[in-house]
Amino acid sequence: MARIAPFAERSELLRVSAVDKVFPGNVAALRAMSLEVREGDFISLLGPSGCGKSTALRLIAGLSDPTAGRIEWSTPRAKGDLGVVFQEPTLMPWATVAQNVYLPFRLEGTPYSAAKDDILQTLKLVGLEKFQNAYPRALSGGMKMRVSIARAMVTQPKLILMDEPFAALDEITRFKLNNDLLDMQARIGCTVIFVTHSVFESVFLSDRIVVMAARPGRVIEELHVDAPHPRDEAFRTSADYAAHCRAASQALEQAMEAAA
């Protein structure tokens, strides 16, 4: 464990420099966004809808090209370097849990026998080792999301992008998944960029919160949450947590005013 370096010693993973994204009809989805992502960071993009946080995620994933500016990885990106978790679990309904988690390896051409250990280990990490042969429809919303996270983590990627993954879940499930996510990140030692519109979620999870505003989508403020890891339920009720939440809420309010 503890594969994540302390803040000061983290090396750069990728850099977003002055990126613009304009959609047809001259809609500025993102203007002059810059962000330095370092290995081991947990970064939240926090903002109201329409602030370009999902667009930023798509650009970083390489699913879309910036209109201007650059997104550069420190070392060239290999196939298994990136994992993605969407708002919906996005599982293949015709495949079992294990087959769904196998997908990234399968697309690389790795035979199942070679990937099996990694798959089972990752399923254990998300607490679903007993469900490897179940089909997605037999699982609850929270369990499906765990499968989705397992699939994103199974290749031990350098970076995982998460687009409001817990927005559709109930609060109890969300808190549990928040706790587990931090634990899993610590074990795998990956970097996470996490899109959310929940102040509480962003404070609990993040090292850094990038607050964004809409019309045009842009970065308003970057907050540091320097509370130490591991974070647990005690952190959720601490004065430190409350102070960070207040700061993030104020920044978000400014973002809403800036847009209006």
Next chain:
Amino acid sequence: MSVTDLPGAKAGKAATVDAEEARRARRRRVEQTARYVLPLLVMVLAIWLWDRIVVWNDIPHFILPGPSRVWASLTGDWNLLWDSALLTGRITLMALAIAVVGGAGLAILFNQSRMVELSLYPYAVILQVTPVVSIAPLIFIYVESKTVGMLMCAWIVAFFPVLSSTTLGLNSVDHNLRDLFRIYGATRWQRLWMLQLPSALPYFLGGLKIAGGLSLIGAVVAELVAGTGGVGTGLAFRIQEAGYRLNIARMFAALAIVAAMGVFIFAALSLLSHMLLRRWHESAIKREH
């Protein structure tokens, strides 16, 4: 209202289900039985009525034979009719097979190349909307083999549902899954094989069920147009021939076999569809409530 007022919770009775659930279970059981009993009852009633109409009105058998005469024809001419049924059945199944290969193959081709789709799709529609009875005589002028001609007719009728539903299925892939495949650098064939074809399967099976019935219709129509000419005689020809001879009972008997074949094809394809989808697809889920 207190709990003891509920009718399902009477004293002395171990009520594991409440009154509402008990009612629901009873309704389900009744429905299960009625599903088979009621249609059977309708059939018995209809046959009895048919028999009475013939007897009471003294209708001659060359106009409307009674059920007993039709039954006698069905059993008496069984060998003759069975051979015809085998022929029609063979044409139907072969037509269905090439409709599946052709329909699904075209759908995959269209999906892989937008330009091919734009070029050919209008003609697939034209082929579909033109009544096959009007195309069939032309086919038999240019096609030497009656079997090939009949297959072509049946194919024209049956391929389109497979094509259109498979096309819809191939295009109905979850957008996020498509993105995920892109992120992991999937090739076009990986995307087709691991993502689009499984997504399209439920749609394809829906089209297949329709195509099964249509290929029987296509085979019957083709037979009527083609006549006998050396390929033996199918059920449609038997119906026509019996009509010329005023052997109405045999017409009914042959018709009953055609209908039974249609039902059999539909049931077999429904079963196939259920077997392939039951483990994962929403349509195969039995809800408790």
